[in-house]
Amino acid sequence: MVAVVTVSISGAVVSPPKEPTSLQNSLSTRKPSSPFLGGELRATKYKRVKGIKESRDLFNVQAFASLTDSNSKKKGRFYLNFTGFPFPLGPFLNRRTFRYEVVRGSIWAFEQQQALGFSSITTNIRMTVIKLKSGGLWIHAPIAPTEECIQLVKELDAPVEYIVLPTFAYEHKIFVGPFSRKFPRAKVYVAQRQWSWPVNLPLEFFGIFRSKSIRDEDTSIPWFDEIEHKVLSLPEIGIGPYVEVAFYHKRSQTLLVTDAVIFVPRQPPECISKESLLAAAKNGLAVKILSGGQEVPEEPVVDNKFNRQKGWERMVLQILFLGPSNLLEPNASFAQMSQKLIVSPIVKTLVFSKVPEKVWDWIDYIAKNWRFKRIIPAHFTAPVAATRSDFLTAFGFLDELLGEPYVSRPSLSLLFTSLMGKAASYFPPDDMKTLSSLDEFLVSVGAVKKTVSGRKPAGKVAILK
Numbered sequence: 001m002v003a004v005v006t007v008s009i010s011g012a013v014v015s016p017p018k019e020p021t022s023l024q025n026s027l028s029t030r031k032p033s034s035p036f037l038g039g040e041l042r043a044t045k046y047k048r049v050k051g052i053k054e055s056r057d058l059f060n061v062q063a064f065a066s067l068t069d070s071n072s073k074k075k076g077r078f079y080l081n082f083t084g085f086p087f088p089l090g091p092f093l094n095r096r097t098f099r100y101e102v103v104r105g106s107i108w109a110f111e112q113q114q115a116l117g118f119s120s121i122t123t124n125i126r127m128t129v130i131k132l133k134s135g136g137l138w139i140h141a142p143i144a145p146t147e148e149c150i151q152l153v154k155e156l157d158a159p160v161e162y163i164v165l166p167t168f169a170y171e172h173k174i175f176v177g178p179f180s181r182k183f184p185r186a187k188v189y190v191a192q193r194q195w196s197w198p199v200n201l202p203l204e205f206f207g208i209f210r211s212k213s214i215r216d217e218d219t220s221i222p223w224f225d226e227i228e229h230k231v232l233s234l235p236e237i238g239i240g241p242y243v244e245v246a247f248y249h250k251r252s253q254t255l256l257v258t259d260a261v262i263f264v265p266r267q268p269p270e271c272i273s274k275e276s277l278l279a280a281a282k283n284g285l286a287v288k289i290l291s292g293g294q295e296v297p298e299e300p301v302v303d304n305k306f307n308r309q310k311g312w313e314r315m316v317l318q319i320l321f322l323g324p325s326n327l328l329e330p331n332a333s334f335a336q337m338s339q340k341l342i343v344s345p346i347v348k349t350l351v352f353s354k355v356p357e358k359v360w361d362w363i364d365y366i367a368k369n370w371r372f373k374r375i376i377p378a379h380f381t382a383p384v385a386a387t388r389s390d391f392l393t394a395f396g397f398l399d400e401l402l403g404e405p406y407v408s409r410p411s412l413s414l415l416f417t418s419l420m421g422k423a424a425s426y427f428p429p430d431d432m433k434t435l436s437s438l439d440e441f442l443v444s445v446g447a448v449k450k451t452v453s454g455r456k457p458a459g460k461v462a463i464l465k
Contacts, residue, residue: 076148081174089171090115090122097149098271102376102383103252106131109382110152112143113271114171120280120311121318124269125171126378128256129153130249132226136161139186140247140256141172141378142179150182159183162223164214165190166245167258172378177207189214189221191243193233200240214245226250228370232260232362237354238447246362248370254383255372259347261394263381264320264338268312278303280311283328286318292326320345321427323434333428341375341386341394345427348397349435350442354450356401363395 077094091113100109107130114125128140137160143149153160160183165176168191180188188211194203203211214221216231227249234242247256268277281301288296301307313334317324324333343352352359367388374383375391443450 076151077146079144079146081144083174089174095144095146095149096271096273097143097146097152099152102128102374103254106252107249107254107376108156109376110143110149111269111271112149113273113276115276120276120282120284120315122272122276122280122315123319123379124271126376126382128376128382129156130227131156131158132161132223134161135159138162138164138223138227139179140164141166141258142175144175145179145182160186162186163188164245164247165208165211166214166247166256167191167378168194168240168243169259170196172258173206173208177209180208187212187222191231191245193241193243197239230362230365230369232359234351234355234358237351238442242351246366248366248372253371253373255366255370255375255386255391257375258378259344260377261341261375261391262344262377262379263341263375263384263386264316264334265381266338268308268315269380272312272315274303274308277308277311277315280314281307287314287327290323290326291328294326294328296328317431321431321435322346322438325428325430325433333431336426336428341384341390343394343397345432345435349432349439352395353397353401356398359395360398360402363392363398367392 077096079091079095080093081090082088082092095112098111100111101107102109107128110127110129111124113122115122125143126141127143130138130140132138135158137153137156137158139153139160139162142163142165163176163180163183163186165173165188167173173194176188176190180186188208190203190208190211190213192213192215203209214229214231216233217229218224221229227247229245229247232242232244232246244258244260246260248254249256278301283296283298310330313330314327316337317327317330317333320337324330326333371388372391373385373387375386376382377384
């Protein structure tokens with residue numbers, strides 16, 4: 001989630017005339033290089049991928065990106081979008097789609113680049129597709145339905161049965177209507193309590209018609225035997241409620257979330273363009289303001305690995321903290337925030353810290369009932385090799401807010417998790433200053449509440465083995 005309160009008051013999608021295109025594929029694989037996830041993607045081009053060898057390693061994924069001649073490529077990736085309040089969501093004209101096979105023949109991740117307004121702040125946005133036992137496809141958090149994206153879905157050679165909107169967030173909601181029109185026979189399900197701001201508009205305004213609500217623990221939902229769900233529906237803490245639905249695919253032991261947790265990779269996702277990375281590497285106005293008091297040199301940005309990495313690190317810190325302490329030299333702060341499962345500082349500060357009891361109830365249910373071994377968030381890295389203990393560790397800050405330990409385990413495990421939880425929840429204080437000041441300001445003017453009382457957990461988390 002690039003910004004917690006990014007919503008829209010209008011929407012427009014224009015598709016170019018359909019023309020036949022000759023699609024080629026590029027294959028990439030990840031090799032394990034961390035305790036959580038495989039390393040960066042390396043692409044090798046093929047005219048057609050056949051007989052892909054399955055890797056049984058959890059960390060390996062296979063990536064497919066359509067490559068066409070320059071004219072058809074631009075048309076296949078065309079998508080017009082200038083909506084979003086207070087900042088429109090880019091790219092405004094073209095979105096390249098990458099497809100990754102997460103679990104062979106069962107789960108795929110589709111990624112596109114997404115930018116905040118006209119800035120260089122860019123990240124990836126992810127749609128997850130699961131093949132059901134019926135042979136049909138279940139689609140989580142649709143992305144922009146460009147011709148390229150739709151072609152990559154159709155290459156899975158299975159009908160789209162369900163399209164799911166798991167959150168209230170505009171960045172995901174905006175694509176559900178246009179995507180569902182590409183698959184008119186699919187049934188659309190949405191998280192409850194949808195809203196928009198500054199005008200609260202009905203779902204129909206976003207092109208979402210005849211949708212059904214996802215109710216908490218509703219066993220009558222068509223896919224319940226294969227995919228369970230748990231709704232996080234928080235009291236209003238400001239202009240609207242935070243709503244997110246977590247899903248658990250039982251057969252593959254996969255947990256799907258939207259914005260609850262993230263895993264920032266060392267290198268940028270493949271869908272982030274080099275132009276965006278180099279733009280972020282320039283010493284512009286934002287760097288001059290957030291330079292930690294150092295003199296900012298005026299120097300041209302050369303396209304090389306160092307500058308692309310610098311651009312990525314600057315992007316990440318702005319996404320996580322809004323106003324980090326030192327964009328000129330982002331390395332130290334980036335190192336503390338990457339390569340671990342965390343709750344985003346924005347979500348933690350502006351949302352979860354306001355209602356710790358409700359958030360605890362949600363993660364408590366997930367940890368008790370779902371034995372997942374991987375997590376697929378909607379942004380940054382996926383899949384993340386993580387267990388229930390890793391998931392609880394990311395929410396270690398809740399213990400402090402609730403005033404007592406709520407996790408019951410053997411003493412050594414408790415000590416380890418407590419230490420890891422503090423590490424996962426530790427954010428550099430200097431980087432947190434802007435976000436903390438914003439929170440204090442919003443509370444002082446009554447835009448958000450300081451805390452929202454909620455029910456304390458009825459029990460404790462069971463021992464996790």
